[in-house]
Amino acid sequence: MKKQKLSFLNIWNMSFGFLGIQFGFALQGGFMSRIFQSLGAAKDDIPMLWIFAPLAGLIVQPIIGYLSDRTWHPTFGRRKPYFLIGAVLASAALIFMPHSPVLWVAVGCLLILDASINISMEPFRALVADLLPESQRSYGFVVQTLIIGIGTWVASQLPWLLNKIGVANEAAPNVLPLNIKIAFLIGGIVFIASIIYTVMTTKEYPPEDMSAFLKEKEETAGFLNGLSEIFRNIASMPKTMVKLGVVQFFSWFAFFTMWSMATPALTEHVFGAPKPDAKMISGEAFKNADSAYNSAADLVGSAMGTYGLSSMIFALILTFIASKVIINRKWVHMLSLIAGGIGFVMMLYTDNAWTLNICFAMIGIAWGSILSMPYAMLSSSIDPKKMGMYMGLFNMFIVIPQIFAAVGGINFLYKNVFGEAIINTMLLAGTSLIIAGLANLLITNERAIKYQGESE
Secondary structure (H helix, E strand, C coil), X not given: CCXXXXXXXXXXXXXXXXXXXXXXXXXXXXXXXXXHXXXXXXXXXXXXXXXXXXXXXXXXXXXXXXXXXXCCECCCECCHHHHHHHHHHHHHHHHHXXXXXXXXXXXXXXXXXXXXXXXXXXXXXXXXXXXCCHHHHHHHHHHHHHHHHHHHHHHHHHHXXXXXXXXXXXXXXXXXXXXXXXXXXXXXXXXXXXXXXHHHHCCCCCCCCHHHHHHHHHHCCCHHHHHHHHHHHHHCCCHHHHHHHXXXXXXXXXXXXXXXXXXXXXXXXXXCXXXXXXXXXXXXXXXXXXXXXXXXXXXHHHHHHHHXXXXXXXXXXXXXXXXXXXXXXXXXXXXXXXXXXXXXHHHHHCCCHHHHHHHHHHHHHHHHHXXXXXXXXXXXXXXXXXXXXXXXXXXXXXXXXXXXXXXXXXXXXXXXXXXXXXXXXXXXXXXXXXXXXXXHHHCCCHHHHHCCCCCC
C-alpha cells in the first residue's frame, strides 16, 4: 500500500504522547540520583542503583515490539493499546516515587517506571514508520524530537520553578522536598493525559490482508515461538542495524553517565555544594549544607532542561530542512554527537550556572539527533512487516551500554582513565559521545543515509 503524506498536525497528534513519556524520562533522568542521594546512597553506588532501568528496557522492548506487530483491535488499533497500558503504570510510579520511605523502594519504583515507559515508548517509534511514507520518515522522527525537547525542558524546570513560587525545596534527612513531590505528581498527570490525546486523535491502518495477518498470528502464537523468532531476528539483523548499534552504544553510555552522575558531579564541581552526610555533620551545619545542596541540585536539574530546549530548537530547524530537501542523516548525526561531546568536556572548566547552560545546550544538539536520525536510518533499512520487532531489538543497543555503565563501567573508566574527581564522569561522557560521532563513518548504506523515495 502506498501511504499518503500526512500534514504537520497529523504527525504532531500521533507524536504528542511523547510529551508525557519525556516528562517521565526527564524527571527520572534529572532527579532520580537526587532521590537516591536524599535516601542515603553514596556517590559511587548511584550507577548500580540505576541498573533496573536498562534491564527493564532490555526485557520489555523486544517483547512489546513482537506483540504489537501481531496486535490488531478494531477500536484501539495496533500500537495504541500498549500506549495506554504503559501510561497507567508509569503515571502511578511517577506519583509514588518521591514518597519512597527507603532506598530500596525508590529502586523498585524506578524498575516499574522504566518498564512502563518502555511499554509506551517502543510502539510510538513503530507508529511513525507504520503511518508515514519513506519521504516523511525523517520529518516524522524529527517532530517526535521536537515534542520530546518540549517535554524535557518543561519537566526539568518544575522543581526550580515550584521553589521560586514558594514551594519548599528542603526537607528532613531521608525525606524528599515538597517541590520534588509536586513535580513528579504533575509529571504523572501529563504522562497519561498526553497519551490519551494521541489515542483519541490518531487512526491506525488495519493490516492490508487481514486473513493473512490472522493466519500468521496463529502460526506464530505461543511463548516459545515468540522467543524463537526474537532470537532469529537478533541473529539475522541487517548490517546497517549492527553498525548503527555501535553508534548507539557509545551515545547511550554517555547519556546514562550524565543521568546518573550529573547531579553529584555538578553540585560538587560547579556549585561547591556536595550532598552532606548526616552521619558526619548534624544540627545547623547539616541544615545549611543540605540547603546549599538542594539549591544547587535545583539549578543542575534546571540546566539539564536546557538540553531539551536546544534539542527542540535543533529539531525545529531539522523539521524545516527535512520537509524541503533530502538530508544526509549520517553527517548530521556525526557532527551533532561531536558537538554534544564537546559540551560535556567543557563542564570541566565550568564554575557557574550560565556556562553550565551553554554546555547543556550543546549536549541538546546531540540529543535531538539521537532521538531522530538513528531511527530514520533504521526504518529505511528493515522489513516494514517487522518494524515493531526491529525497533524493539534496536533498543538492545540502548540498554546494553547502560547496563555496562551501571555494573561498574562508569566507576572503573573515569577513575582509571581520567582520575578520581567526580567531575571526570562528565569527561568520560564527552569522550564516549565523540567516539559515537566518529562511529557514523561505519555506515555506508545509501538508502539509510539519505533515501526518501516515495515507493513502499
